[in-house]
Amino acid sequence: MSTFDSYINASIRPIGVFDSGLGGLSVWLELVKLMPNESIIYFADSGNCPYGNRPKSEIIDLSIRNTEFLLSQGAKVIVIACNTATGVAINVLREKFDIPFIGMEPAVKPAAEQTKTGNIGVLATKGTLESETFLQTKNAYTKDVTVYMQIGRGLVEIVENQEFYAESTLDLLKKYVQPMLDNDVDKIVLGCTHYPFLRPVFEKFLPSNVDLINPSPAVARQTLRKLEEFQIQNLEENHQPDYKFHTSGNAQILNNFLKYIKIK
Secondary structure (H helix, E strand, O other): OOOOOOOOOHHHOOEEEEEOOOOOHHHHHHHHHHOOOOOEEEEEOHHHOOOOOOOHHHHHHHHHHHHHHHHHOOOOEEEEOOHHHHHHHHHHHHHHOOOOEEEOOOOHHHHHHHOOOOEEEEEEOHHHHOOHHHHHHHHHHOOOOEEEEEEOOOHHHHHHOOOOOOHHHHHHHHHHHHHHHHOOOOEEEEEOOOHHHHHHHHOOOOOOOOEEEOOHHHHHHHHHHHHHHOOOOOOOOOOOOOEEEEEOOOHHHHHHHHHHOOOO
8 A cells, every 4th residue: 555545634734935035935835725625734945955056866865855854744745845855856755755746837938928029027036947857848848939948046045035025135136137128028837935925025127018927826826736737735624724834944933924924
């Protein structure tokens, strides 16, 4: 009997979510919105954040450790709320663990389908832009579209440190995005789960015809489909979900962030 099949009362177990840090909470918010009946356990590996510039072997090792922790907490499925970890480690995790995994899908396809100018931008970490998952998606869906890619160095740290309103944050985003705007992009893919928390900063300078593409809602929908496929969604009426948050970093920073985004 497999590990997954041996779960007792799998439907009432929590959804497990991990990210390199706090950015995956942008996915958490969408999961709660779509599935308010489900309990969720979130692990922020802020002690090892960011993942984007780490060697692939380290990212895989960290992802295995994160998965083992969530399994020890009874997770029934695991959402990898990290583009870099998805691109580098999801195939390894699926081979090693007998549990459904949902990863971040590079939102290049919808951006390519929706663009009116034929030009799209992708802002992501180095690890994501070099991952096989991203490159396969880009090659499959952008044959008739020009893609302008930019590594968002320093942006993960800005979100982790909650420096949203610093003038230097606005300057850095402008530095990364202005070349895309100069090339007439009308869709910008947020290729890191930390980046949606910078939306208020983007909106200070983005033209009205430029849309930010956040993949988190699509990941939440895919998670729901997996729960339905395995018949493990929580269908108990009036169920009070249990939300738990863990971090390998500073717990106070996590708690401050949860208060900032009005989770606690």
